Amino acid sequence: MPVLLEVRDLRTQFDTSAGTVRAVDGISYCVDEGETVGIVGESGCGKSVGALSILRLIPNPPGRIASGSIRFAGNDLLVLGNEEMRKVRGRQIAMVFQEPMTSLNPVLTIGLQLCETMELHLKLTPAQAQARAVELLGMVGISDPARRLQQYPHHLSGGMRQRVMIALALSCEPKLIIADEPTTALDVTIQAQILELMKDLTKRFGVALVIITHNLGVVARYADRVNVMYAGRIVESGTASDIYHRPVHPYTLGLLRSVPRMDRPRGERLIPIEGQPPDLTREITGCAYRPRCDYAVARCSSLAPQLESVEAGHATACFENSRLQQLLKEAS
Amino acid sequence: MSAAAGATLREVSSRPQEMERPLVEVRNLKMHFAVSSGPLFGGAAAKVKAVDDVSFTIARGETLGLVGESGCGKTTTGRCILRLEQPTSGEILFEGRDLGTLDRKALNEKRERMQVIFQDPYSSLNPRMKVGSIIGEPMKVHGIHPKQKEREQRVAELLSVCGLNPKFMDRYPHEMSGGQRQRVGIARALSLNPRFIVCDEAVSALDVSIQAQVINLLENLRDKFHLSYLFIAHDLSVVRHLCHRVAVMYLGRMVEIAESDELFVNPLHPYTQALLEAVPIPDPHVERQRAHRVMQGEVPSPINPPSGCVFHPRCPLAVESCRREVPPLRELKPGHWVACPRVGAT
Numbered sequence: 001m002p003v004l005l006e007v008r009d010l011r012t013q014f015d016t017s018a019g020t021v022r023a024v025d026g027i028s029y030c031v032d033e034g035e036t037v038g039i040v041g042e043s044g045c046g047k048s049v050g051a052l053s054i055l056r057l058i059p060n061p062p063g064r065i066a067s068g069s070i071r072f073a074g075n076d077l078l079v080l081g082n083e084e085m086r087k088v089r090g091r092q093i094a095m096v097f098q099e100p101m102t103s104l105n106p107v108l109t110i111g112l113q114l115c116e117t118m119e120l121h122l123k124l125t126p127a128q129a130q131a132r133a134v135e136l137l138g139m140v141g142i143s144d145p146a147r148r149l150q151q152y153p154h155h156l157s158g159g160m161r162q163r164v165m166i167a168l169a170l171s172c173e174p175k176l177i178i179a180d181e182p183t184t185a186l187d188v189t190i191q192a193q194i195l196e197l198m199k200d201l202t203k204r205f206g207v208a209l210v211i212i213t214h215n216l217g218v219v220a221r222y223a224d225r226v227n228v229m230y231a232g233r234i235v236e237s238g239t240a241s242d243i244y245h246r247p248v249h250p251y252t253l254g255l256l257r258s259v260p261r262m263d264r265p266r267g268e269r270l271i272p273i274e275g276q277p278p279d280l281t282r283e284i285t286g287c288a289y290r291p292r293c294d295y296a297v298a299r300c301s302s303l304a305p306q307l308e309s310v311e312a313g314h315a316t317a318c319f320e321n322s323r324l325q326q327l328l329k330e331a332s
Numbered sequence: 333m334s335a336a337a338g339a340t341l342r343e344v345s346s347r348p349q350e351m352e353r354p355l356v357e358v359r360n361l362k363m364h365f366a367v368s369s370g371p372l373f374g375g376a377a378a379k380v381k382a383v384d385d386v387s388f389t390i391a392r393g394e395t396l397g398l399v400g401e402s403g404c405g406k407t408t409t410g411r412c413i414l415r416l417e418q419p420t421s422g423e424i425l426f427e428g429r430d431l432g433t434l435d436r437k438a439l440n441e442k443r444e445r446m447q448v449i450f451q452d453p454y455s456s457l458n459p460r461m462k463v464g465s466i467i468g469e470p471m472k473v474h475g476i477h478p479k480q481k482e483r484e485q486r487v488a489e490l491l492s493v494c495g496l497n498p499k500f501m502d503r504y505p506h507e508m509s510g511g512q513r514q515r516v517g518i519a520r521a522l523s524l525n526p527r528f529i530v531c532d533e534a535v536s537a538l539d540v541s542i543q544a545q546v547i548n549l550l551e552n553l554r555d556k557f558h559l560s561y562l563f564i565a566h567d568l569s570v571v572r573h574l575c576h577r578v579a580v581m582y583l584g585r586m587v588e589i590a591e592s593d594e595l596f597v598n599p600l601h602p603y604t605q606a607l608l609e610a611v612p613i614p615d616p617h618v619e620r621q622r623a624h625r626v627m628q629g630e631v632p633s634p635i636n637p638p639s640g641c642v643f644h645p646r647c648p649l650a651v652e653s654c655r656r657e658v659p660p661l662r663e664l665k666p667g668h669w670v671a672c673p674r675v676g677a678t
Contacts, residue, residue: 042539042540042542043510157630159630160630187401187402187566187631188401188566188568188607188610188611189401189606189607189610189626189627190401190630191610192610192612192624192627193626193627193628195612196624214540215612216540216614217569217611217612217614217619218612219614220612220615220616220619221612221619221624240616241616241617244615244616244617245615245616254541255541257544258540258543258544259540259543259544259614260547260569260570260572260573261569261614261615262568262569262572262596262608262611262613263613263615263618266573266592266593266596269548269551270544270547270548270573271544272542272544272545272547272548273541273544273545274545276509276512276542
């Protein structure tokens with residue numbers, strides 16, 4: 001599959017009174033057409049900021065994209081003019097946010113919000129937009145779509161609002177949808193409904209999906225490839241099966257060991273990662289994960305490891321990855 | 333269910349003796365809230381049956397998990413036990429005494445022994461108080477360690493039990509991370525030497541690596557101080573990990589209760605089954621082999637709940653009689669209770 005999105009050495013920083021926060025500190029990755037890429041990491045690791053940077057939705061000030069390039073369908077999004085960028089947002093790249101309560105405008109009807117984008121981007125007449133809006137709502141599983149168009153977001157449940165967000169994202173037939181924690185605010189049975197819906201629709205229309213989440217289970221179920229982020233960097237990337245079955249970064253391993261699993265015997269103790277993520281207002285020398293890492297050696301504190309390939313399509317930013325692999329092999 | 337393997341590796345320590353009287357007994361608990369319905373004022377008063385006829389017990393040293401989706405009444409149940417709500421009807425016995433019949437003084441005494449840990453480590457600590465005062469406050473209120481010096485010593489001890497440096501006493505909550513704040517919340521709950529703690533989504537707001545630290549802390553404290561927990565959570569993997577027994581609630585009613593190993597291996601109620609199937613497992617191979625049956629529909633409004641079995645509109649097994657009759661809990665296997673007439677013992 002041809003490459004759709006290529007992020008190169010992206011750095012996004014925020015100037016705060018406490019100093020410059022390096023929220024995203026040099027990340028590079030690709031998304032192929034029609035592919036689902038999961039980005040996992042904990043709060044503050046830069047996964048959302050990295051995604052917002054793609055659409056240039058970082059508020060400036062205090063934020064700014066300090067360097068890097070984002071190539072999407074042949075263009076560098078970082079050098080596009082504001083007008084051209086507006087044509088990308090919603091039209092070619094759509095976004096689904098976490099909070100279905102706050103990401104829809106509470107004083108506009110569902111219909112108006114759906115039709116506005118289509119009239120603007122696709123130059124549809126109000127009647128055409130209306131007809132397509134009904135079709136879209138039906139597609140995302142909302143009953144009685146014609147009546148729903150007249151309703152306001154507060155008439156709908158959280159799950160229904162997220163369905164509307166998905167309809168909105170799909171409305172202009174984008175090539176890429178970025179979903180930032182799309183189901184975190186929802187109950188587990190509704191989460192399953194929404195994720196299945198997103199999977200079906202993106203497959204059906206060949207839309208690439210970047211799904212940002214802290215939930216390792218969601219990524220395992222839906223992603224083709226996975227990037228693991230820590231302290232503003234990608235520390236490991238590979239296929240879902242690489243990441244879950246042959247992790248080569250101590251942080252990935254730590255994450256997998258921290259979560260209780262329903263398919264494992266009960267009564268095993270969890271192995272948490274001790275300590276806390278670093279303060280990103282301070283310059284980090286060496287590997288950001290070193291203070292919490294069981295495998296750290298001397299040079300980890302002076303040199304920052306770069307993302308390097310360990311096998312085809314599987315890369316890690318760890319000096320000690322071969323020792324880690326060896327130890328894991330012996331243990332199993 | 334293929335996803336859940338059986339076998340207990342480690343006998344969960346401090347398993348209670350069966351014969352002992354339960355620490356907490358909840359009998360036919362009902363908590364109905366009045367809400368006004370209809371446009372603005374003058375609408376007929378409607379009732380939300382947040383908790384509707386729920387009964388269970390918690391033994392000494394036992395952890396009971398209470399799971400269900402938003403609005404199922406799990407938090408309200410916890411609040412009723414702590415007497416933070418005045419139940420509409422039903423009895424709550426703590427150490428054999430009905431809390432509803434106690435006067436203020438006697439209730440305060442009981443409250444020393446039952447504490448709570450809240451979900452949000454940001455809003456559950458007073459931002460204007462130092463950590464030392466936050467943890468010391470309950471002791472002050474209950475007149476334990478009235479001397480400042482003794483109290484400080486006890487606070488230092490509690491902080492280190494919860495894995496924090498005693499120097500944190502002089503910090504304000506905003507100077508700490510979410511995980512550290514949650515440890516402060518736990519230290520505060522422990523300050524009065526409770527027997528029983530309601531953990532209301534106590535680890536839900538934490539990141540996975542920090543969540544594991546706090547789960548282990550809760551387990552260690554349970555074993556060390558022989559505590560009973562009511563562990564209210566929506567994350568089923570965490571509940572399975574931590575709880576001896578689990579109760580499942582749906583729209584104010586208890587639909588199933590069983591030993592943890594039994595419930596997760598052999599869920600009987602169709603709602604429990606759907607709930608378990610919806611939980612993704614962090615393993616792509618396992619996920620590929622699972623059938624992803626998605627339960628349709630949403631939880632109905634508790635203001636106007638379905639007649640009969642509240643689950644019938646979403647239930648794959650529902651028949652005509654389910655619309656009319658509220659199914660009672662039946663014991664299908666020793667200790668395994670299900671509120672569904674359509675399932676039999678396997």
